[in-house]
Amino acid sequence: MLISKYSAPEFNPYGDDSPEGTDDAWSAPTAASPVSAVVSLPGSKSLTNRELVLAALADGPSVLRSPLWSRDSELMIEALRSLDVVIEKIPGDGAFGDDLRITPPAELAGSTTIDCGLAGTVMRFVPPLAGLALGPTTFDGDEYARKRPMSTTITSLRALGVDVNDDRSGSLPFTVHGTGTIVGGEIEIDASSSSQFVSGLLLSAARFEDGLHLRHTGERLPSLPHIDMTIQALAARGIVVESPTVGEWVVDHGPIAARDVDIEPDLSNAAPFLAAALVTGGAVAITGWPTSTTQVGATLIEHLAAFGADVELVGDRLTVTAGESIRGVELDLSEGGELAPTLIALATLADGPSEITGIGHIRHHETDRIAALVAEITGLGGTAIELEDGIRIEPAPLHGGLWHAYADHRIATAGALIGLAVEGVEVDDIQSTSKTLPQFVDLWNGLLAPRPEPLF
Numbered sequence: 001m002l003i004s005k006y007s008a009p010e011f012n013p014y015g016d017d018s019p020e021g022t023d024d025a026w027s028a029p030t031a032a033s034p035v036s037a038v039v040s041l042p043g044s045k046s047l048t049n050r051e052l053v054l055a056a057l058a059d060g061p062s063v064l065r066s067p068l069w070s071r072d073s074e075l076m077i078e079a080l081r082s083l084d085v086v087i088e089k090i091p092g093d094g095a096f097g098d099d100l101r102i103t104p105p106a107e108l109a110g111s112t113t114i115d116c117g118l119a120g121t122v123m124r125f126v127p128p129l130a131g132l133a134l135g136p137t138t139f140d141g142d143e144y145a146r147k148r149p150m151s152t153t154i155t156s157l158r159a160l161g162v163d164v165n166d167d168r169s170g171s172l173p174f175t176v177h178g179t180g181t182i183v184g185g186e187i188e189i190d191a192s193s194s195s196q197f198v199s200g201l202l203l204s205a206a207r208f209e210d211g212l213h214l215r216h217t218g219e220r221l222p223s224l225p226h227i228d229m230t231i232q233a234l235a236a237r238g239i240v241v242e243s244p245t246v247g248e249w250v251v252d253h254g255p256i257a258a259r260d261v262d263i264e265p266d267l268s269n270a271a272p273f274l275a276a277a278l279v280t281g282g283a284v285a286i287t288g289w290p291t292s293t294t295q296v297g298a299t300l301i302e303h304l305a306a307f308g309a310d311v312e313l314v315g316d317r318l319t320v321t322a323g324e325s326i327r328g329v330e331l332d333l334s335e336g337g338e339l340a341p342t343l344i345a346l347a348t349l350a351d352g353p354s355e356i357t358g359i360g361h362i363r364h365h366e367t368d369r370i371a372a373l374v375a376e377i378t379g380l381g382g383t384a385i386e387l388e389d390g391i392r393i394e395p396a397p398l399h400g401g402l403w404h405a406y407a408d409h410r411i412a413t414a415g416a417l418i419g420l421a422v423e424g425v426e427v428d429d430i431q432s433t434s435k436t437l438p439q440f441v442d443l444w445n446g447l448l449a450p451r452p453e454p455l456f
């Protein structure tokens with residue numbers, strides 16, 4: 001069971017299989033004065049893991065410059081290596097680690113087991129490659145990964161002619177019996193619980209013998225910008241994805257071009273840093289902000305302005321300056337569910353009520369994020385009401401306490417954000433930030449480092 005110094009959380013995503021609790025909770029630093037900082041961030045998880053997959057399927061070697069080095073990207077690298085893709089570190093100019101050269105094998109090889117950790121991109125993007133490989137590939141992951149929905153990946157591969165064996169029906173672990181080819185063709189899927197089901201199929205589709213004609217039949221389709229990111233990454237490698245109607249995609253069989261790619265900084269990981277400007281009444285700039293991007297983190301510009309911030313993009317630097325107060329907001333985050341934990345944490349410090357909706361699907365992220373946020377905010381004395389597809393926050397004074405991260409990097413950083421304004425917040429598993437940002441604690445401390453005079 002989780003060991004809490006304060007009180008046990010009512011919501012426990014692990015059921016009876018809780019990981020061991022930890023005594024070394026991280027004391028979230030409180031800001032003594034308004035922050036004034038320029039922050040540079042490592043590469044985007046979503047771009048790195050797409051480009052790794054596309055490079056593995058390409059017609060020659062590719063280079064990824066300034067890729068993300070984190071648990072999710074390293075799991076992806078190991079997954080592809082185990083299918084016989086050659087991935088080497090090469091020196092680069094990036095501040096956060098080496099570049100990568102990826103050389104696809106003549107033939108992908110199965111007969112392996114892949115650890116997906118808790119990475120949605122590994123568990124949803126790699127199984128089609130295992131279908132294209134020769135031999136069986138078993139997929140498994142962390143305890144909580146076994147609770148993330150996988151049935152759409154499994155049934156879609158079966159519909160495309162691949163034999164998949166899933167003893168636990170619809171979740172990890174399962175085995176893809178690759179024969180070296182996937183027939184492909186026309187299929188219908190329900191991707192209402194994750195856009196990654198669509199992206200995972202589109203990324204490999206050009207390698208299917210008959211290509212792919214995919215139709216989404218579910219009621220809603222979350223995280224559309226992530227599907228656009230997939231389509232754009234494919235276009236840059238010469239693969240055209242036609243979309244005759246909303247929720248329908250057609251990809252012809254054809255070669256995926258090898259390519260050298262620069263990975264943009266992770267704009268979703270910029271969220272807690274930028275929000276820190278509002279929480280402390282200060283200013284934060286992020287470097288390397290792209291002029292045009294498919295990353296959903298770019299919508300932070302509108303979202304933080306709605307909370308009352310002044311947001312300015314000059315060249316490649318995005319600066320967020322606090323307004324007079326933090327305003328309550330009404331936000332539909334159906335396109336950017338991964339921003340929800342930060343923006344909901346910010347809403348707990350606003351001077352009016354907020355409703356953040358369109359995020360029913362984030363119950364299927366690293367944890368049930370709606371239940372987790374309601375439990376943790378309530379645990380600090382806040383008022384968070386669970387809605388069918390979101391959360392309503394009403395202003396209430398918060399107090400310190402143990403903030404459970406549920407192994408979820410974005411719940412952990414949401415606790416850190418509240419801790420800037422509320423003394424005594426302790427995050428039980430700040431190491432979970434290594435999923436996409438292993439440097440989080442150092443960068444957060446840097447944000448708070450005393451400066452002789454403000455930078456802005």
Ligand SMILES: O=C(O)C1=C[C@@H](OP(=O)(O)O)[C@@H](O)[C@H](O)C1
Nearest residue numbers: 046194195196222223226337338
């Ligand atoms: O394709 C991707 O890289 C992602 C898609 C989204 O997933 P969902 O559609 O499950 O929200 C997003 O939340 C996740 O962090 C990354």
Ligand SMILES: C=C(OP(=O)(O)O)C(=O)O
Nearest residue numbers: 118119120121338365366
């Ligand atoms: C939902 C997320 O991750 P994953 O790629 O594991 O789905 C996330 O990073 O917010």
